[in-house]
Structures are given as structure tokens and as C-alpha cells.
Amino acid sequence: MSTPLAARLLPALEKELPAAGELRRRLHAGPDLSGEEGPTRDLVLAELPGDETRLVAGTGALVRVGGPGRAVGVRAELDALAVTERTGVVWASGVPGRMHACGHDVHLAALVALARAVAATDGAVPLVAVLQPREETYPSGARDIAGSPLLAEQELIAVIGAHVQPTLPAGLVAATPGTVNAAADEFTVVVRGRGGHAAYPHLTSDPVLALAHVIVGLQRVVSRDVDPTSSAVLGVSTLAAGSAPNVVPDSASASGTLRSLSDPVRELVHTRLREVAELVARAHGCEATVTITHGEPVLRNDPALATLAGAHLTALGLEPARPMCSFGADDFSYLSAVLPGLMMFVGVDDGSGARLHGSDFLPGDDAVRDVALAMLAGYLAAADVENGPPAPSPGRTRSP
Template sequence: MIEHTATPAAPAGGAVPLARIRAALERELPRAVELRRRLHAAPDLSGMEGPTRDLVLAELPGGEVDAAGGTGALVRIGGPGPAVGVRAELDALAVTEQTGVPWASARAGRMHACGHDVHLAALVALSRAVHATEGSAPLVAVLQPREETYPSGARDIAESTLLRDHRITSIVGAHVQPTLARGHVAATPGAVNAAADEFRVVVRGRGGHAAYPHLTDDPVVALAHVVVALQRVVSRDVDPTSSAVLGVSTLLAGNAPNVVPDEACAAGTVRTMREATRDQVHRRLVEVAELVARAHGCTARVEITRGEPVLDNDPALAVRAGALLPELGLSVSLPMISYGADDFSYLAAALPGLMMFVGVDGGPGARLHGSDFLPSDDAVRDVAFAMLAGYAAAAGTEESLTRP
């Protein structure tokens, strides 16, 4: 993966005609809302997004199309030269929808519960507006597969030659966020999402009859102590100014109440905002598990699967996009940093990138990945205009939207 060190020169062609793109984007919104509802009703799971991709491609203006990540695509809007990439995710989740709207998922056990339908519709609207506006900087619509599962679709794209082939100089994304007020957008410089890793601890002992514990080396007791001991890694080993999350979320041991098993397993997640902290937590996770297990006459094997890197927003892009948001009728929220993860981070590690969080009204008690999560149609407009702010910031424009 190619890592960037500085924001590159803006795409050729001078300032993009923002006022005219804005007007064109307003005209595209009714069509985009209708598309969002069609996408929502027909979700595809990760790795099976071909029908969703084809539906989106049919709505995009004609342009150079390249396959990406198996079931994704990159679509170039505009002529040759440096371009701005704008990403939206194709996949849905294995969730049974409980919204009750007429356009709810028609596919049992599948749902757009993370707003990807909104992101896709917004990207189509922006792409059509840019295509319809003479003088616009080239835009590459990045239709990314497999955001919700491994292997990451964004990683596949970042490690391919596609970004270089399309001369993409910066990459922009926007994600709905129900914890922000509707109409508020966070364009925060620096780290905004954590690196996300998974771990599995297997404690091996010597099983036997539960009535004779002295003849066993009980891996259940050992694992229980490992889980408790791991809670001190963040509170006592990590610098409190560089925090982390180490959470154990699954436990598995035995299948009979009167049998001490030979093995007990735990699994969980590690979230960090700095690479040095990431390495430190991994090292201590292994040390604590092995030493505590040994103290109980057992052994421990730790498997760590490294996931997405830290999502690090380019400071210059974030500042420029933030300055444009109020002119687009959006409010700039306070900085938002989340220990959630998004594989957009692979793209932002390859190029200067900007991920914005867009406040939405997702319904009572709204939460991402919830079976009742349903942003209103207004979210399509807000995400589209956030994407426009990012696109304009990446294109290097200084033209005000308020000028005639």
C-alpha cells in the first residue's frame, strides 16, 4: 500500500463551479430519494453485491468503468487528468428489518441497517450533478464492496492499481451518524476511527471429572483469571492520553456441568488510535494470557488478526470541507472521534482522505446496525451535500457558493 505524506496538487482545471453544481445537485435529489428506496428494498450481503452494483451503475452517467474488489466498480465522471474519488459502500447486513415502511427490505434476513443505501444514492446524485456541470473537476465514484466483513473491499482497491490508474489525488467519504443532530456534519482533522483488531485466546489444561478438581488443570478457572487480568492492560499499561479498548465478547468452554474440559476459549476486540499503542496492547495481551494461564498450570495460545488501520483524516481537506459546509446549509459539529472502525481507512492510508460523519434522524433510539434504523429521506440530501463539500475541498476550489 502506498502511504501519502502530503496533500497533492489539486486537480487541473481551476476552481470548480460550485454554485452551478449545487443547483444541479438540488435537481437530482428527488430521483436520488427514489433510488435510495429501491436500494433499501433490495439489499445484498457482503461479497454478493453484484445486483446492487448494477442498479447503481444504471443510474450513473456514462463513463469509464473498472471492476473493483470482485463485486465493486470505479466509475470515472469527467475527462482525463487528476480526479477526486468519492466512496460509497455496496453491502448490507444480515439483519431482519423491523421498520414497517412500504419499501422495507424484501429479502429476509438482510437489511441496509448502516445507511449504505443513503450513501449510494447521495453519490449517484453528486455524480450526475458533476457530470451535468461544465468545468467540473473529474470525479471517480468508488462503489466499494465488503465494508461490513473481511476481507475488506477497500483494502483490495487500495492495494490494486486502480487509484493510480484513475489518477485519484484525494478520496472522500461520508457516513450517517445518529448520535449527531440532523443537519450537523463532523469534518474532524486527524484520527477519527480506531484501528480494529480481533483476538482469540485458547487456554489448554487437563480435563476430568468435576468432582475431582485436584486431578485436573482447570482451563475454565484459568481463562476466567485471564479475562479479568486483561482488563488492567488498558487501565494500567496504556498511557491515559492515548487510550484504547480491549474487550472480551465471547466465551466458550465445555458442554457438560460435571466435566472439566480440556480447553476454554475467549475472543474479543482491540481498538487503538495510535500504531505504537496498538503494538503495545498486542504484546501485553499475549504476555498476560500466557503468564496467567501458566500460573494456573495451563498454557495459552493467542491469535491476533489485524484489521483496519486508524482512519486518519487529512487536516487540510478537513479544514477546507468544514469551511464549505455552512454555505451548503449544513452545520459544523464539534469534532467527533469514535472507536468504531471503517475500512475507508485503507483508502485514506493510500491517499489524502476525508471521512465526514453526517447527523441523521434514524428513528426512536436509533443505532447503527439496529433492525429499526431508518434515516429519513432528508439524509440523502445531507450526505450528498457533505460529499459535495469534500469533493470541492479536494478539488482545491476557493470559489464561494454564494457568488453568482
């Protein structure tokens, strides 16, 4: 679907892409961890045009481009990960133990290109660049922005996001209506018993044995308690217990992740986790304490935005991918819970096998262009929602 606005914006965006590619490399070379993104934010602010900049969520910012009135929000994340880079490029991270291993450098550079294109295009719908901190950790930066009165002041039509996805071939973009990412929570189970000498197990209440049975018992929650036509993940990822081979410790702990695609399943898994841990521990003469940290809610795309964006993707030369839903999580869901939202997944698979959060993950130079075009498609879809899509060209009448 080609529109007059798209026809004016696309050349302006293409003009900005070389500079955006260079900006991406500068961002990649100087990553900042969650909560410490001030330098990254300031670097991006220096490249963004803007009529108004409001600092938000500590190290984040909202930048309005194109004047007052109803606007389209476009989100990009500021933070990097605590990963030691092993890509070998000359513009690799210059900070040991820090790396843009999730593509946030690509997202930021693409957003700058789009914002500059909007600023250079007469009659464009205003854009608000949402520079979000703390996407990779709790407390969520998107949650703080979604709850800020500064966001409400922006009069947003919708909020758009795009994320690189190495499970999709380059050139494909998934703009899927409905649920696309899971709710994500974290849990910790602490089992307390009575420690003692390992040679006298009958005088102890072994929390290690109890925890082992708790972990095995938890595997039945998804396989037996959750409706098989629904989905969930309950994964134990860490274990800690003891300090010596001949000592039964007083406590043992485990932690992990909970993922679900609906609120009822989320509540069920939480309830059964507590029940299994507490009752199994009690059966072994111990006590269990369960702590659940609520994370991102389910991420649901607005159906109208997804459909309209799919048509724009095709017109912009990108191929819409199959519908995509995963148990990954993104705190963009906090924003899409308060505004019509669209999160797109942009293919960057180059055959290398590199994956998100890996020390070798490095999308190619074309990724900045593809993400910028996806953001443009989402921006145009939101403009269509606001103004109404253009009427189709009248067809040619056949002669009798």
C-alpha cells in the first residue's frame, strides 16, 4: 500500500541511512548497561532533531519531532548486556564485559534515521522518539515510561517497536496481529530444613533432597495442570546449596523463569508453583518459601496496526513473514497495554548461527535499513489509523 506520505518519507529515510549506519557503529563501540545509559542517551539526543525533549525513567527520554498535536511513538532501547564481545570487528565494544548483544544499537540508529526523515518531510505526522532505558533488567524502563504523566502528555496515536530476530531470514518482517510475546516472571524457592553431619542423615531434615523433589515435582505443573491446548514454561535455571561434602546445609535454593501467553494460565502456574513447593518440602520435613517477581505482561499487537503495517512493508520492499509468536518477552508490552501498539520482528539471519544475547551476535549493515523501514511501516500504519487509509484507485471499467 503506497501513500503520498510514504512516497515523500521513503526518499528522506534513504538519505539518512548512511549516517545511521555510522551512528550504529559508534553506539556499538560504547555500550552502557541497564540503569547507566546516560552517555548512550546523550549520544542519540545529539543526533536527533526535536521540538521538545523530556527526560523520563531516569536515563530515558521522550523527543518530539514535527510539532504539537497527535503523534506516533516509536520505541528504541538504550541498554546493552553484560556480555564480553567476540565478534572481532574494529568497532567492537570498547568496554570489557559490555556488549550490544541484542541489537539495541541497530534499533536506536534506525529510529534516528526515521526521526530525521520525519523532520525533513512537510506534512508528516509528528513522531515521538521513545528512548527507553532498562529493557534488559528489572525494574522495567518501559513500565516506568508507561506510568509517567509525560507519556500521556504526548497525545500518542499508537506506539511502534521493531526488534531484530535471527530466527527469521534477512528481508522478512513479522507484523503479527494479537499475542506475540509471553508474560515473563521470575521465581525463587528457598527450602529450609535442619542441617548437620552428613554421616548422620537421620538427625537432619535435608533441604537438598527436598529441593530436588520440588524441582522434579514442578515439571508436572505444565504437563498436567495446564490445558494442553494452552502453553506455558516453568524452567528452573539456578541451584545453590551447601559448602562442604560432609555437611547437610540448613537451606537450599533454586530460581527460574515462568512464561505464559494468557492471564488465567499465568495465575494457575503461580498458584501451583507455590503449592507444589510448599507441600513437597513439608513431606520431607522442611519448609519452602516461594517468591515470585512479576515481570512483563503478555505482548499483544493491535490487529488494525498489524494489518496496515503488513501492507506498507510490502510496498516498502520488505517481505511479510509468517505469523510469529514466541515465549520471549519484551517490556514493550507495558507500553502496548496503555496504547495501541505494534511490535515487529525484523529478520537478520545471515547463516552464521549467531543468536540474541550471544557474544558473536552482530547483525549486518543492512539491518539498520530493514529496521528503519519496519519502523516506517508501523509509523505509516498509525498515521492511517489517525487519518484513515487512502481510498483505493478506481479500477478500469471493462467494455461489454
